[in-house]
Amino acid sequence: MNELISTPRGWLDSFGEMTKFGGRMIADIVTLRVFKFFGEALRQAGILIVSSTLVIFGLVFIIGSECGIEGGYFTYGEGAPAYSGVFAAWCDLRELVPLVFGYMMAAKVGTGIVAELGSMRISDEIDALEVMGISGMRFLCATRLLAAMMVLPFIYLASIGAGFFASYLAVVQELGYVSSGGFLLIFWQFQNPTDVLFSLIKAMAMAFVIVIVGCYYGYNASGGPVGVGTATAKSMVVNLVSVHLIGMLGTQLFWGANPRAPIGG
Amino acid sequence: MSDDHEQTTDGGGVGGPPSLPLMPKPADASRSVTRAGASDPASRVSVVDEAPPRPAPPDGASDDEYRWHSYKVYPSGRPDAVEFVDTYKAFGRSQILRGLNMGLPEGMVSMILGPSGTGKSVCIKHMVGLLYPDRGDILVHGESVPNMRDDDLFEMRKKFGLLFQDGALFGSMNLFDNVAFPLRQHTEKSQDEIEETVMRRLNEVGLGDARLKMPNELSGGMRKRAGFARALVLEPDILLFDEPDSGLDPVRTALLGELILEIHRDMMDEAKAKQKEHLPTFCVITHDIMSARRVADYITVLWKGRLVEAGPAEDMLNSENPFIRQFLSGESQGPLTMD
Numbered sequence: 345m346n347e348l349i350s351t352p353r354g355w356l357d358s359f360g361e362m363t364k365f366g367g368r369m370i371a372d373i374v375t376l377r378v379f380k381f382f383g384e385a386l387r388q389a390g391i392l393i394v395s396s397t398l399v400i401f402g403l404v405f406i407i408g409s410e411c412g413i414e415g416g417y418f419t420y421g422e423g424a425p426a427y428s429g430v431f432a433a434w435c436d437l438r439e440l441v442p443l444v445f446g447y448m449m450a451a452k453v454g455t456g457i458v459a460e461l462g463s464m465r466i467s468d469e470i471d472a473l474e475v476m477g478i479s480g481m482r483f484l485c486a487t488r489l490l491a492a493m494m495v496l497p498f499i500y501l502a503s504i505g506a507g508f509f510a511s512y513l514a515v516v517q518e519l520g521y522v523s524s525g526g527f528l529l530i531f532w533q534f535q536n537p538t539d540v541l542f543s544l545i546k547a548m549a550m551a552f553v554i555v556i557v558g559c560y561y562g563y564n565a566s567g568g569p570v571g572v573g574t575a576t577a578k579s580m581v582v583n584l585v586s587v588h589l590i591g592m593l594g595t596q597l598f599w600g601a602n603p604r605a606p607i608g609g
Numbered sequence: 610m611s612d613d614h615e616q617t618t619d620g621g622g623v624g625g626p627p628s629l630p631l632m633p634k635p636a637d638a639s640r641s642v643t644r645a646g647a648s649d650p651a652s653r654v655s656v657v658d659e660a661p662p663r664p665a666p667p668d669g670a671s672d673d674e675y676r677w678h679s680y681k682v683y684p685s686g687r688p689d690a691v692e693f694v695d696t697y698k699a700f701g702r703s704q705i706l707r708g709l710n711m712g713l714p715e716g717m718v719s720m721i722l723g724p725s726g727t728g729k730s731v732c733i734k735h736m737v738g739l740l741y742p743d744r745g746d747i748l749v750h751g752e753s754v755p756n757m758r759d760d761d762l763f764e765m766r767k768k769f770g771l772l773f774q775d776g777a778l779f780g781s782m783n784l785f786d787n788v789a790f791p792l793r794q795h796t797e798k799s800q801d802e803i804e805e806t807v808m809r810r811l812n813e814v815g816l817g818d819a820r821l822k823m824p825n826e827l828s829g830g831m832r833k834r835a836g837f838a839r840a841l842v843l844e845p846d847i848l849l850f851d852e853p854d855s856g857l858d859p860v861r862t863a864l865l866g867e868l869i870l871e872i873h874r875d876m877m878d879e880a881k882a883k884q885k886e887h888l889p890t891f892c893v894i895t896h897d898i899m900s901a902r903r904v905a906d907y908i909t910v911l912w913k914g915r916l917v918e919a920g921p922a923e924d925m926l927n928s929e930n931p932f933i934r935q936f937l938s939g940e941s942q943g944p945l946t947m948d
Contacts, residue, residue: 468777475737476791476843477766479759 412514461562683920
């Protein structure tokens with residue numbers, strides 16, 4: 345019985361600690377204190393662009409082509425292949441691109457942050473920073489969050505383009521069920537700029553949480569290399585659960601009550 | 610060895626469990642004297658002229674366990690740069706500091722000695738505010754570290770240089786950038802000035818030619834020396850060394866000891882020439898008795914989270930406390946066992 349109570353209590357404790365930790369990171373950005381280390385934020389932004397952009401584009405491209413093919417088959421089977429653009433518009437923009445973006449952020453960026461900060465923690469590098477009179481939280485964590493805020497919206501918007509392009513190629517060029525003009529007519533009818541904004545908000549909420557979770561587990565790692573490994577695994581679990589929660593809540597909030605589509609009465 | 614000991618006491622001869630030992634000042638009195646005297650270093654000079662009652666052992670410990678703790682502090686004649694006042698610290702169920710009272714005199718090379726697990730490295734982390742005590746106080750130049758706001762703490766830390774056991778160099782930077790890092794963050798120096806300062810420090814520790822190497826290309830000894838250069842670069846008032854000799858061969862250990870003494874001497878001359886408010890204070894944590902004999906001006910011996918005895922090196926090396934004698938001679942027979 346005690347076990348049953350203590351486990352969720354432990355989760356709540358961790359959630360509280362993580363929230364407090366994230367609050368401090370955000371406070372460092374809001375109060376502009378992080379701009380003392382703007383150079384480090386730019387360096388982190390550069391690392392994000394160089395190391396993560398292509399892999400995100402690649403994964404989103406694959407998912408976009410899958411959406412296109414499955415949507416094409418389904419609409420063709422129902423006798424309405426002209427509507428395969430609906431799948432590309434909805435499946436890509438509203439659900440799969442944000443999710444895949446979140447997966448890749450968690451797998452590549454989140455675990456990278458945990459491993460890097462965790463290694464710095466166990467080799468006393470973070471303590472060395474603090475002893476030099478530099479806030480480790482600000483220099484290492486707030487700069488990473490700022491870098492993510494500066495760079496990721498653009499990477500995400502570009503990756504939506506990669507997904508759309510893949511769906512177009514799959515439906516129009518590969519399957520050939522519909523002409524280019526027919527596909528694009530339906531494709532643009534079933535989305536508008538507000539949908540793009542909602543999709544961006546979903547993805548950025550995921551990225552925001554992933555960076556905070558990564559920084560939390562890395563910054564507080566202990567127990568040597570094994571401890572860093574454990575922290576990395578824990579962060580991945582938390583991030584994957586968070587990505588799906590944010591995805592679900594985002595869909596409910598933005599499209600749950602209103603499909604925002606030219607259908608129905 | 611320092612020959613600046615202006616005051617000495619007989620220390621009340623100790624041979625076995627002391628009956629009426631000379632004691633460090635009581636916690637509260639110490640705190641008030643220290644804070645009141647923050648602007649007057651002379652008032653912070655430890656003067657032992659009476660023997661307060663022997664403190665009770667910590668909770669859960671018997672008198673017998675602490676019978677070798679004479680708590681005797683031979684005066685150094687200098688104000689304390691850092692003071693621990695009745696400090697307690699526990700990690701889970703492990704009680705590490707159990708009412709520690711000790712000071713590090715200004716302008717001296719102090720050594721903190723003691724058996725493994727007695728809280729020496731924990732002391733260093735308390736001095737720089739990386740750990741906070743559960744109870745008690747730590748004063749740096751008369752200011753309470755646990756009570757500082759974050760911004761004041763970061764400012765206070767600029768007084769410190771700390772050499773970690775493995776150097777704690779930043780793995781993503783080469784040696785030059787590691788040493789230049791504090792200057793770039795905290796000063797407005799031009800690139801030329803930074804280059805000059807960094808190369809001077811790297812040459813002092815014999816690493817001028819390795820400036821472009823990454824930390825993973827350096828040996829353990831080189832990493833320690835690089836950490837030393839980085840700790841020196843902001844010319845701190847207080848320099849802390851956490852087991853600088855661990856993993857080094859005896860010759861390198863001796864050379865590092867000489868380097869510490871040489872740099873302390875240079876910094877003392879510079880501080881006196883510039884009439885600095887505080888003289889440079891070095892604190893070395895070590896298990897190496899030879900280093901203690903060669904380098905220390907002042908020795909503090911800790912055991913079971915409390916001070917056993919402290920004083921200028923010559924007083925400590927002649928101490929009659931059996932524990933101190935055993936520890937400083939490295940003998941297997943004596944109060945300290947494997948238990």
